[in-house]
Amino acid sequence: MTPNQKTVKPLLFILLTLTTLGLMAQPEANYDETKVPKFSVPDPLTTFSGEAITDSQEWEEKRKLEIYQFFEKQIYGKVPALLDEYSFKVIEQDNQALEGKAQRKQITVGLKKNNRTLNFNILLYLPNGNEKAPVFLGYNFHGNHTVTDDPNVIIPEAWNENNADLKISSNKATEASRGVRMHRWSIDKMLDNGYGLATVYYGEIDPDKNDFSDGLHSLFYAEEQTKPKTNEWGSIAAWAYGLSRAMDYLENDTNISNVIVFGHSRLGKAALWAGATDDRFSGVISNNSGCGGAALFKRKFGETIGHINNSFPHWFSESFKKYSNKEEILPVDQHQLLALIAPRPLYVASAVEDEWADPKGEFLSTQYASKVYGLYGKKGIDLTEFPETDRPIQQTMAYHMRSGKHDVTAYDWDQYMTWAETFAK
Ligand code: GTR
Numbered sequence: 001m002t003p004n005q006k007t008v009k010p011l012l013f014i015l016l017t018l019t020t021l022g023l024m025a026q027p028e029a030n031y032d033e034t035k036v037p038k039f040s041v042p043d044p045l046t047t048f049s050g051e052a053i054t055d056s057q058e059w060e061e062k063r064k065l066e067i068y069q070f071f072e073k074q075i076y077g078k079v080p081a082l083l084d085e086y087s088f089k090v091i092e093q094d095n096q097a098l099e100g101k102a103q104r105k106q107i108t109v110g111l112k113k114n115n116r117t118l119n120f121n122i123l124l125y126l127p128n129g130n131e132k133a134p135v136f137l138g139y140n141f142h143g144n145h146t147v148t149d150d151p152n153v154i155i156p157e158a159w160n161e162n163n164a165d166l167k168i169s170s171n172k173a174t175e176a177s178r179g180v181r182m183h184r185w186s187i188d189k190m191l192d193n194g195y196g197l198a199t200v201y202y203g204e205i206d207p208d209k210n211d212f213s214d215g216l217h218s219l220f221y222a223e224e225q226t227k228p229k230t231n232e233w234g235s236i237a238a239w240a241y242g243l244s245r246a247m248d249y250l251e252n253d254t255n256i257s258n259v260i261v262f263g264h265s266r267l268g269k270a271a272l273w274a275g276a277t278d279d280r281f282s283g284v285i286s287n288n289s290g291c292g293g294a295a296l297f298k299r300k301f302g303e304t305i306g307h308i309n310n311s312f313p314h315w316f317s318e319s320f321k322k323y324s325n326k327e328e329i330l331p332v333d334q335h336q337l338l339a340l341i342a343p344r345p346l347y348v349a350s351a352v353e354d355e356w357a358d359p360k361g362e363f364l365s366t367q368y369a370s371k372v373y374g375l376y377g378k379k380g381i382d383l384t385e386f387p388e389t390d391r392p393i394q395q396t397m398a399y400h401m402r403s404g405k406h407d408v409t410a411y412d413w414d415q416y417m418t419w420a421e422t423f424a425k
Contacts, residue, residue, distance in 0.1 A: 026306045027325070031355050039298040042332055044339045044372050056343075056375040067336045068276065075292075076273050077233035077317025079241055080220045085112035088249045091121075095128070098150060101191050102128055106144075106154055107249055113219040120204035122246050123153055125187060126196040126255050133255065134282075134424035135196035136416070137246060138262035139239065139270065140181060142166055142173060143201045148187055149179035159207035159214070184264070186413035193417050194425070198250055198259070202267060205242035206235045210314045216241065234316045236292065239270035244278045251280055258282040258424055262416070264408045265357075266315070269293035276340035282424060283345040285416055288406050290357025292316065294348045296334055296365045298327045301358040335368035342369070343376035345423050347398040347416060352389055354406040360386060366399050373397055394419045
């Protein structure tokens with residue numbers, strides 16, 4: 001071997017390993033519509049083997065299943081096994097919370113597997129004066145105590161991402177961050193309009209860091225195992241699973257009529273996967289969920305598979321890494337994830353300035369999923385033109401493009417409540 005070959009070989013090996021792991025420096029994000037590649041949208045109504053689907057029964061028996069299995073094994077990852085035990089306990093209750101407007105309950109859910117336990121807390125507000133109310137269920141980013149200034153809401157112990165603006169340091173939430181995210185949750189308006197809210201701190205299910213030693217995943221490990229297997233769940237699938245475990249409690253609360261699952265951004269991705277995997281959710285809301293959520297991968301606009309696998313290697317299953325910068329070989333796209341939710345009501349919301357999440361890709365994917373809703377006689381999004389800003393379209397599928405940035409605003413919640421009136425009450 002010449003000296004040159006000696007250095008080239010190990011270098012090639014390192015390069016190959018980094019590429020496989022998706023850890024290479026990523027190409028810059030494209031924000032130029034003229035540079036969006038030409039691509040064909042995989043048809044939700046043609047099976048992988050080329051068979052045409054003509055009605056809802058064929059869809060459910062042939063196509064829905066194969067799409068579901070693809071997303072499960074190749075994108076978000078499979079849940080490895082059943083739990084051994086599940087429990088819940090109402091640890092706190094006040095029937096006159098928020099100046100008498102609401103009943104507040106805090107419920108500890110316990111998940112047990114292999115003699116290991118994970119607990120998380122649901123904060124639940126239900127409007128007083130209604131026998132049964134529909135509830136929005138959504139994760140929060142930094143703790144149940146951040147969504148309200150109610151002094152009785154329990155502060156989570158779990159690992160928390162530091163955030164100086166939200167007064168979180170040393171990876172621990174404290175009293176200092178009570179109420180810091182109130183603007184993202186229109187709790188008063190929800191209660192006034194007859195809706196309840198259930199929220200959970202997502203870090204109690206799986207701390208959002210590239211480390212599989214803790215959180216839900218670790219409960220399921222065999223001896224010596226340190227991370228999920230190649231086709232098994234990443235963090236998004238674990239968060240989605242946590243939403244279903246919250247649902248196990250909520251569906252048995254006699255004051256709740258139905259549950260609409262909601263999520264913003266990475267938690268919007270989790271809400272969509274929860275909606276696809278669990279049909280007990282009567283409606284699904286994706287708020288600015290972007291790449292790996294409602295946006296089409298194949299447009300490669302803003303965040304791409306390469307970017308997301310590189311920055312958040314723990315979010316998807318390991319098997320998804322092979323699609324980094326190879327969108328063209330992916331046999332599905334995210335409109336098919338949306339289609340898995342049909343015929344249940346689905347709201348996709350974008351924000352004009354949220355280019356990283358590709359608002360146009362979120363809209364197109366909603367539109368392309370519409371034909372599956374059509375099989376059930378439900379109205380999807382039949383616009384061919386990009387909708388005007390701040391002009392919501394609300395049918396069984398709903399969409400709006402809000403002015404402003406990546407966020408959840410009172411405007412968003414006003415739209416969700418108006419839309420939910422049509423099916424949740
Ligand atoms: C970004 C990420 C997005 C989105 C967002 C969020 O950094 O690239 O996919 O999930 O975080 O969750 O706020």
